[in-house]
Amino acid sequence: KTARRQLSVDYYAKSCPQLEQLVGSVTSQQFKETPVSGPATIRLFFHDCFVDGCDGSILISTVPGSKVLAEKDAMDNKDLRKEGFESITKAKALVESKCPGIVSCADILAIAARDFVHLAGGPYYQVKKGRWDGQLSMASRVPSNLPHSNYTIDQLIKLFNAKGLTVEDLVVLSGAHTIGFAHCNQFVSRLYDYHGTKKPDPAIDPRLLKALRMSCPHSGGNTDIVVPFDVTTPFVFDHAYYANLEGKLGLLSSDQALFLDPRTKSLVQEFGKDKLKFFQAFAVAMDKMGSIDF
Ligand code: HEM
Ligand SMILES: [Ca+2]
Numbered sequence: 597k598t599a600r601r602q603l604s605v606d607y608y609a610k611s612c613p614q615l616e617q618l619v620g621s622v623t624s625q626q627f628k629e630t631p632v633s634g635p636a637t638i639r640l641f642f643h644d645c646f647v648d649g650c651d652g653s654i655l656i657s658t659v660p661g662s663k664v665l666a667e668k669d670a671m672d673n674k675d676l677r678k679e680g681f682e683s684i685t686k687a688k689a690l691v692e693s694k695c696p697g698i699v700s701c702a703d704i705l706a707i708a709a710r711d712f713v714h715l716a717g718g719p720y721y722q723v724k725k726g727r728w729d730g731q732l733s734m735a736s737r738v739p740s741n742l743p744h745s746n747y748t749i750d751q752l753i754k755l756f757n758a759k760g761l762t763v764e765d766l767v768v769l770s771g772a773h774t775i776g777f778a779h780c781n782q783f784v785s786r787l788y789d790y791h792g793t794k795k796p797d798p799a800i801d802p803r804l805l806k807a808l809r810m811s812c813p814h815s816g817g818n819t820d821i822v823v824p825f826d827v828t829t830p831f832v833f834d835h836a837y838y839a840n841l842e843g844k845l846g847l848l849s850s851d852q853a854l855f856l857d858p859r860t861k862s863l864v865q866e867f868g869k870d871k872l873k874f875f876q877a878f879a880v881a882m883d884k885m886g887s888i889d890f
């Protein structure tokens with residue numbers, strides 16, 4: 597790819613002035629009909645930006661018959677919900693009908709992610725545009741570029757730093773887990789056999805542990821079951837995620853770790869206390885994540 601491109605809020609001001617309204621009509625409709633489109637699309641944006649920058653590479657399908665799998669067919673992306681892809685496909689179709697050949701899918705994804713944050717009760721912020729859609733999408737690029745639910749704080753900080761993101765960005769962006777759901781396999785080891793101890797993770801509230809064990813048996817459970825990240829307000833974009841971490845109500849090991857490590861604990865406490873501070877920081881961090889370009 598070429599040198600860093602300059603993104604700007606008014607990139608399409610002349611070529612497609614109604615862009616944000618067009619995308620907004622689709623996102624608000626989707627949010628009404630299928631609220632999980634929100635978390636699905638926000639996660640899609642994250643998974644696009646972390647793998648070779650925000651270039652829409654997550655949206656490309658594997659060429660039928662090809663041995664080279666596209667990103668979306670990588671193991672780490674198998675559980676991205678179809679509703680996220682559908683939102684972008686619908687928005688792209690509407691935008692193409694009014695502004696043919698002008699707007700990148702990567703920009704539409706950035707705008708849609710912002711819309712869904714706002715629709716769920718989160719902050720509204722300006723989205724810079726001007727991303728170009730990439731042509732390359734390889735599943736082999738995915739594992740080393742996305743964090744896993746059992747990552748340590750060291751591993752998380754290292755990965756985020758490699759993307760130009762700070763420790764604070766890590767804590768702020770993890771706050772996206774204030775909405776959405778995860779499958780049992782992402783945290784089941786915490787419930788029964790934490791690090792080979794044959795005991796649960798001591799950093800889980802006993803009542804949450806009991807509830808999670810009911811949804812997620814040790815083995816043989818339904819692999820389609822999902823549970824909310826935020827036990828208090830799973831559909832509302834608020835700062836409850838952070839207070840939950842203080843109360844040992846984090847779902848993934850990587851969530852709870854933010855409250856256990858001295859480098860991130862005080863940030864969790866600050867955002868748990870101050871919703872406005874979280875919202876402002878989230879808007880800034882999404883802009884930074886949306887500018888990753890390699
Ligand atoms: C910090 C490291 C992170 C890890 C280890 C992580 C891991 C995960 C995992 C394992 C899931 C559940 C997938 C499933 O079982 O279906 C998930 C869901 C989700 N993640 Fe993250 N994530 C991280 C950061 C982020 C960031 C930075 C964002 C966005 C800014 C984000 C947004 C989401 C959303 C919205 C969902 C819910 C998706 C849905 O319900 O469809 N995550 N994440
Ligand atoms: Ca990408």
Ligand SMILES: [Ca+2]
Nearest residue numbers: 774826829832
């Ligand atoms: Ca919430």
